[in-house]
Amino acid sequence: MKSSSQFYLTYTCSLLLGLLCVTFVIYWNKQYRGGFAWDGSGKMFNWHPVCMVTGLVVLYGNAVLVYRLPFTQSSHKLLVKLAHATLNLLVLSLAVTGLVAVFEFHNKNQIPNLYSIHSWVGLSVVILFCFQWLLGFLSFLLPCTPLWFRAAYLDIHVFFGICIMGLSLVACHSGINEKLIFVLNTPNSTAPYAQLPSEAVFVNVLGVLLLGFSGTVTWMLYKREWRRKTPQETETLQAFCNSARPKWK
């Protein structure tokens, strides 16, 4: 099978897995958790997993993949950068909405904020993402940014991009586990988590789908032959970086 066919097959898989993740997280909160509202109740909390899964996992994965799509290889790089930045701005707005939903719910119900390792990691991801977006914008979209800085920062931007993907997954899984323990191990629940009621199986499958989506995206980023081909630009930037780097570096 040709490499481009393999790419499109893998890409289709990632799109389907992403769609399934979003569908599963919406269905879970709609059917099992009572739906959505914006009133500080449990229904307001339900926006939290929906926004985080849709934003920081699925949309974020697709924002990263923009640089791998074969048709963007021939597009003007500024357009690709703008698509990447716009998608990530959408991710940021979803992440902030998700945070507001959980803080409002906690505050209204006098539940302390930021005590679990899930919340520590989750908040760190959002803060890291804000810095990543801002620095990415300043470095790669502002025309006045020196080329040596862009070249020096690119590797760090990509590295933290990978970290954000991993951390989001870590936060989603600990969050899913936490939520299922809280809502199923109560007297109101039809069956505890340990008896694997249908909600538990459904949400565990969501966890598996999240891993499948992230795995597929990681594979597409990892495959050497699918990386964006800009050797000349990279070489020019690298040479410029080496020559124009300030003396103190």
Place this chain on the structure above:
Amino acid sequence: MKSSSQFYLTYTCSLLLGLLCVTFVIYWNKQYRGGFAWDGSGKMFNWHPVCMVTGLVVLYGNAVLVYRLPFTQSSHKLLVKLAHATLNLLVLSLAVTGLVAVFEFHNKNQIPNLYSIHSWVGLSVVILFCFQWLLGFLSFLLPCTPLWFRAAYLDIHVFFGICIMGLSLVACHSGINEKLIFVLNTPNSTAPYAQLPSEAVFVNVLGVLLLGFSGTVTWMLYKREWRRKTPQETETLQAFCNSARPKWK
């Protein structure tokens, strides 16, 4: 600063962080959870986080880094492979011990096995790791394995190696969160998780240390100039692979 000095500085950080992770997980289970035993009690369960953190995170990270250590670049490759395989065999034995500890504890206390997303991911990591070790051994240590197969499998081996690292972290974090909810949100506890008693802070910090360790290892794997330099061997393998690949491929 020279690249090799940067490497050793980062490597020292990773060693220190790894040591801290192991110290923290042992201290947690010794001081806060009553210590260790092998009798099906809660003290037997305590081996589970210790084995998993020490094996599948810290030792595994070090096993992966064997290929990055500058002094191994001039060593005979077979020696490096043997070090990698031996460390991973140790990881495997720790992972199996960790699994036996939790299954025995559950069975003795009539707690169902494998219901949470933590357990699904955790068991998957161990199974994936077994396959990875076995296929790695068959591909890279058996002298009779065809070179075209080694070359074709190398990329997949490295990819799943990265996946195992990420999945271990996902499993550790959901496990830490789950355990703290279970032990702190009970009437016997001095304070619930939400009030952040000292155990909660200590174990959350363990979670942060695990992220720090994995992040440092990922950075060392990611840095292009620290990758093992075997271009000739890779080229020979690749050429051999292309020529000796069976017709059906």
